Amino acid sequence: MNLDFSIRLSRRATVTAAMLALLAGCFGLEAVAQAPSAGAKLTSERIKEIVASPDRSDADRANDVRRKPAEMLAFIGIVPGMVAVDLSTGGGYTTELLARAVGPTGRVYGQSPNPAAEARLAARSKNAAAGNMIAVVQKFEDPFPPAANKDAVDLVTIMFNYHDLGHMGVDRAQMNKAVYAALKPGGMYVIADHSGRPGTGISESGTLHRIEEAFLRKEVEAAGFRFVAEGGFLRNPADPRDKETPDPPMPKDEFVLKFVKP
Numbered sequence: 001m002n003l004d005f006s007i008r009l010s011r012r013a014t015v016t017a018a019m020l021a022l023l024a025g026c027f028g029l030e031a032v033a034q035a036p037s038a039g040a041k042l043t044s045e046r047i048k049e050i051v052a053s054p055d056r057s058d059a060d061r062a063n064d065v066r067r068k069p070a071e072m073l074a075f076i077g078i079v080p081g082m083v084a085v086d087l088s089t090g091g092g093y094t095t096e097l098l099a100r101a102v103g104p105t106g107r108v109y110g111q112s113p114n115p116a117a118e119a120r121l122a123a124r125s126k127n128a129a130a131g132n133m134i135a136v137v138q139k140f141e142d143p144f145p146p147a148a149n150k151d152a153v154d155l156v157t158i159m160f161n162y163h164d165l166g167h168m169g170v171d172r173a174q175m176n177k178a179v180y181a182a183l184k185p186g187g188m189y190v191i192a193d194h195s196g197r198p199g200t201g202i203s204e205s206g207t208l209h210r211i212e213e214a215f216l217r218k219e220v221e222a223a224g225f226r227f228v229a230e231g232g233f234l235r236n237p238a239d240p241r242d243k244e245t246p247d248p249p250m251p252k253d254e255f256v257l258k259f260v261k262p
Contacts, residue, residue, distance in 0.1 A: 039079040042101060047073045050100045055127055060093055066251070069097055071233040075256060076190050081105040082154040085136075085182070087143055087175075088161035089117050092124045092133070098157065099130040107151065111136040111143045140165060141174040144182045152184040159192050160254070162216060167206030176223035183261040189225055191216065192234065195253040197241045208244045213255045220259055231256035 042050075051070050078084075080103040086095040089110030099108040110121045110133055118135035125133045136145050144153070156179050165172050179189055196202075196210035204210050217227060239246045239253035246252060 039081060041077050041079050042073060044070075044074065047101075050097070053100065053129065055129060056096075059091075060096070063093055067093070068233050071231065072192070072256065073097065073101055075229070075231040075233070075258065076155065076157070076188065078102060078155070083107050083109075083148065083151040084155040084157065085109045085111060085144060085148055085153055087111050087140065087156060087158040087179075088164070089121065089135075090161070092117070092121050094157060094159045095121060095133055096124050096127075096130045098155075099125075099133045102132070104132060107132050107134065109134050109136045109145065109148050111138060111140075113137065113139050140168075140170045140172075142178060143175065144178060149182055153182045153187055154184060155188045155190070156183060157190045157192075160194060162191050162193050163196075163202060163205040163209055163211035165205075166202035166211070172219055173222065176220055176225075180223045180225060180261055185261055187261045189220065189259040189261070190256065191220070191259075192231075192254060192256040195239070195241055195255050208242075210241060210244075213257070217257060220257075224261070225259035226262050227257065228260050229258040231258070 047070050050073070051064065078098070078101045080101075082102045083106060084098045084102060086098055086108060089095045089112045092110055095108055095110035099106075102108060110117065112135075115137050118137055121133050121135040125131050134145075134147075136143065136148070138145065162172075165175070183189065193213075193216065194208075194210045196204055196208065196212040196215075198212060198214070200210070200212050201215040202211050221227060234251075234254035234256060236246075236251045236253040238250060241253055
């Protein structure tokens with residue numbers, strides 16, 4: 001082998017080793033190699049298995065008809081092992097789906113300012129398939145427990161409740177900033193809600209329980225997020241959006257937006 005070429009190879013090996021050592025020292029080499037964002041997303045087959053799990057409740061299965069969980073999980077692009085936070089967990093429908101999707105190596109926090117949410121998630125977490133859920137009883141403006149911040153959050157969701165923050169008097173700008181701060185670079189913020197008419201903003205949050213899509217997007221982007229995708233699987237252009245329940249009866253027009261932290 002040519003001597004000069006051997007020297008160059010040796011230098012490259014030295015530099016590579018030094019870089020790996022630096023990564024290992026700063027972040028832990030194992031953590032770098034196993035970062036969820038670098039893993040494979042759930043396959044469509046695995047998503048179908050999760051949704052069809054026989055140990056899911058009858059109430060959740062009934063909710064599936066409207067919520068289309070398979071399409072939602074595929075749109076989000078979940079990677080097993082992720083740390084996720086479901087804001088405004090409510091009854092825990094989405095929180096449990098996320099817990100099943102991230103798997104035993106992941107973790108899902110279900111946030112609500114209502115202490116009753118803790119009991120609801122505790123009941124759900126008795127199922128081994130959803131035992132990685134943790135209830136968080138905190139206000140929306142500061143929704144993350146210290147453990148979630150330490151974990152570096154991969155995903156935050158808020159499903160069909162962002163509009164409620166309007167009539168509840170929540171400081172949404174502060175909440176969105178808190179979400180931005182908790183997410184790791186490349187982390188996702190996924191919001192679904194009932195679509196309002198152009199120009200209505202969040203003014204009909206307590207009456208029609210709707211929010212204007214462009215208004216919501218502007219608020220979230222103001223916190224530093226970059227819009228990356230819209231899911232059209234809950235859209236209904238025929239909904240006049242002038243009532244809480246469409247008349248004549250039909251599915252509500254609903255949007256799903258995905259943002260990332262650059």
